[in-house]
Ligand SMILES: Nc1ncnc2c1ncn2[C@@H]1O[C@H](COP(=O)(O)OP(=O)(O)O)[C@@H](O)[C@H]1O
C-alpha cells in the first residue's frame with residue numbers, strides 16, 4: 370500500500386495532531402511506512418513571505434517589489450518561524466538544528482534579494498522575470514521550513530524519515546517541476562521510511578507563476594501520479610463539506626462522504642478553495658482516488674472522490690460559489706436567427722485569454738459569467754463598439770452540485786429557497802448532464818444564499 374498525503378498549513382500548525390493521529394508511532398497500532406507526506410508551510414508563513422491571501426497585506430515579496438524595507442520584514446518572518454519552532458520542542462524538535470537550517474536559508478535569500486535589487490537597478494534585465502524569481506524563492510522557504518522540521522521531529526521520535534527537498538535551493542539545474550519530482554524520487558524507497566516532501570517544487574515553469582497560492586496541492590498531485598499511489602489523501606482543517614464551514618458554521622457543514630471527479634471539476638471551475646483547481650485532474654486521469662480527511666477527526670473516513678461514483682440517492686452534495694465574478698451581457702436585436710453570432714464574441718474572449726464560468730442565451734442576448742479579475746476595460750470597449758447593448762454587473766454565483774441530481778423538483782426547491790429569502794435570481798443555468806445548477810445573484814446576498822441553500826437542500830435532508 371502506497372499513499373501520497375498532503376498536509377495543509379492549518380493542520381501543520383497543530384503538529385501534535387499530525388504526529389499522534391495521522392502518522393503515529395512505530396509502537397502504535399496501524400503504524401505503517403509506504404506513506405509520502407507533502408507538507409504545506411505552517412499557516413500564516415506564506416502570507417508573511419508574499420502577501421496575505423485574503424487581505425493582501427504586504428509580505429516580504431510585496432515590500433521587495435515596491436522598493437520598501439524587505440530586510441526587516443524578513444527578520445520578522447524569521448522571528449515568527451522560530452516562535453513556531455519553539456511550540457514543537459515538546460514534540461521532539463531540536464531547536465538548534467532547525468534554527469540553523471532556517472537561518473541559513475533566510476540569510477542566503479536576503480543575499481539573493483540584494484543581488485536581484487542591484488540587477489533590477491542596472492536596467493539590463495527585465496523587472497518582471499526578476500520579480501517572479503524572487504516570488505518563487507521566497508515561497509519556497511515556507512515549505513522548506515515545515516518539511517525540515519517534520520523530518521527532525523519524526524526522527525527524534527524513533528520514526529525512520531527521509532526529506533525530499535524539492536525547493537532546489539542551491540541547485541542550478543534547469544528542470545521542469547515534473548523532472549525535479551522524478552529525479553528527486555529516483556533513489557527513494559517509500560516503504561523503508563516516512564517520506565516528507567516540500568509542497569513547493571522548483572521548476573522552470575515556476576509553480577507560483579503557473580498555479581499561484583495553494584500550489585502544494587500541485588506538487589502533491591504530481592507526486593501521487595508519478596509514484597502511482599494507491600490513494601491520494603489531503604488532510605485538512607475541515608471535511609470537504611456540503612458548504613463552506615466558515616460561512617454556514619461547522620455544525621451545519623455536512624461531510625460529503627463520496628463523490629466523483631465530475632463534481633470536482635465543477636468545484637475547480639468556480640475556484641473553490643478546498644481543492645486546488647489544477648490538482649484533481651491528473652489524479653482523475655491516472656485513476657487514483659482522492660480522499661479528503663479532517664485532521665481533527667482522524668477516525669472519520671472523510672470524502673472519497675473517484676471516477677465513476679454516482680450517489681445512490683438523488684441529492685445535492687455541495688453548495689459552492691464565488692462573490693468575485695461579474696456577469697457580462699451582450700444584447701443585440703440582430704442576433705435572432707443569426708448563425709455564428711456567439712463565435713465572434715468567443716474570438717474576443719480567446720484574444721483576452723478569458724475562460725467563462727457560465728453562459729446562457731436567448732433570442733437576442735448572451736450572458737456570460739467571468740472572474741472579475743479577468744475583466745478588461747478594453748474587452749468591454751471592443752464589445753461595445755460592435756453590439757447594441759453591453760451590460761456588466763458585479764455579482765455572485767451560487768452552485769448546487771451533486772453526482773446525482775437528475776430529479777424533478779430539485780431546481781424548484783433551490784429557486785424557492787432563494788425566493789423565500791428575498792434573493793432575486795438574475796440569471797440561471799443547468800446543462801443536460803444535470804450535475805450543477807448555477808444561479809447568479811446580487812453580490813451582497815452571497816453568504817445568505819449559501820446558508821439558505823445549504824439549510825434547505827443539504828441540512829434538511831441530513832437531519
Ligand atoms: N465545501 C467546503 N468544504 C470545506 N472547506 C471549504 C468548502 N468551501 C470552502 N471551503 C474553505 O476552504 C478553505 C480551505 O483552505 P486551504 O487554504 O486550502 O486550507 P488548508 O490550510 O487546510 O490547506 C477552508 O478555510 C474553508 O473555509
Ligand SMILES: N[C@@H](CC(=O)OP(=O)(O)O)C(=O)O
Pocket residue numbers: 376377378379409410412415416511568581582583584585586
Ligand atoms: N503555503 C502555500 C501553499 C499551500 O498549498 O498552502 P495550503 O495547503 O495551506 O493552502 C500557500 O499558502 O499558498
